Amino acid sequence: EAQVTQNPRYLITVTGKKLTVTCSQNMNHEYMSWYRQDPGLGLRQIYYSMNVEVTDKGDVPEGYKVSRKEKRNFPLILESPSPNQTSLYFCASTSGLGRGYEQYFGPGTRLTVT
Amino acid sequence: TQLLEQSPQFLSIQEGENLTVYCNSSSVFSSLQWYRQEPGEGPVLLVTVVTGGEVKKLKRLTFQFGDARKDSSLHITAAQPGDTGLYLCAGDVDNNDMRFGAGTRLTVKP
Numbered sequence: 406e407a408q409v410t411q412n413p414r415y416l417i418t419v420t421g422k423k424l425t426v427t428c429s430q431n432m433n434h435e436y437m438s439w440y441r442q443d444p445g446l447g448l449r450q451i452y453y454s455m456n457v458e459v460t461d462k463g464d465v466p467e468g469y470k471v472s473r474k475e476k477r478n479f480p481l482i483l484e485s486p487s488p489n490q491t492s493l494y495f496c497a498s499t500s501g502l503g504r505g506y507e508q509y510f511g512p513g514t515r516l517t518v519t
Numbered sequence: 520t521q522l523l524e525q526s527p528q529f530l531s532i533q534e535g536e537n538l539t540v541y542c543n544s545s546s547v548f549s550s551l552q553w554y555r556q557e558p559g560e561g562p563v564l565l566v567t568v569v570t571g572g573e574v575k576k577l578k579r580l581t582f583q584f585g586d587a588r589k590d591s592s593l594h595i596t597a598a599q600p601g602d603t604g605l606y607l608c609a610g611d612v613d614n615n616d617m618r619f620g621a622g623t624r625l626t627v628k629p
Contacts, residue, residue, distance in 0.1 A: 409561070440619075445528075445621050446521075446621060447521065447523075447607065447619040447620050447621035447622055448562070448607065448609075448619035449619075450617075495561050495562075497561070505550055505567045505569060507552075507564045507567070508562075508564070508609075508617070510561025510562050510563070511561050512559065512560055512561055513559070513560070513561055
């Protein structure tokens with residue numbers, strides 16, 4: 406089954422404690438992205454990757470890091486989480502960019518930083 | 520301000536009613552997508568429209584792309600409780616710049 410998986414699904418942590426949210430896709434997609442979803446703001450892109458070892462900032466990259474060492478994995482790293490990073494996070498992958506390409510989303514990770 | 524404004528933000532209707540939700544922008548998009556997101560899940564693509572004036576139908580759902588490719592609408596006929604969810608529009612400004620609206624949260628009561 407084609408899917409994007411994320412772990413953990415729920416995470417409560419404290420300010421400053423480093424954490425990693427994993428993302429993996431089994432569709433051999435080149436393009437992967439991380440989004441955060443906040444009420445009234447919709448989905449905002451944090452980082453994206455166009456291929457292995459190629460990553461770039463999205464709209465809201467501050468406080469986040471990513472890596473793409475393998476095609477299937479795209480972890481999101483919060484080196485020093487802060488309460489304003491409390492949000493619902495989605496990983497997505499797609500086979501192409503632009504017109505008509507479907508993004509496949511993971512089930513989401515709900516992060517609370519106290 | 521959002522690049523894509525969706526309205527209404529919330530909509531609660533009875534089963535069997537018709538509804539239309541809107542996605543508006545001052546920007547021109549090369550394509551526009553509609554996604555539906557259910558609680559505890561990620562968004563799932565419903566449709567992609569690419570041509571100004573294009574109309575696509577998916578069972579009881581009708582999607583229209585504005586002639587100027589700046590806006591879109593989603594019309595649902597005879598809504599059912601299974602249509603409940605968050606409807607998101609996403610516009611492709613240029614390759615790899617996909618912007619999402621904040622969504623319309625639809626509740627269909629039995």
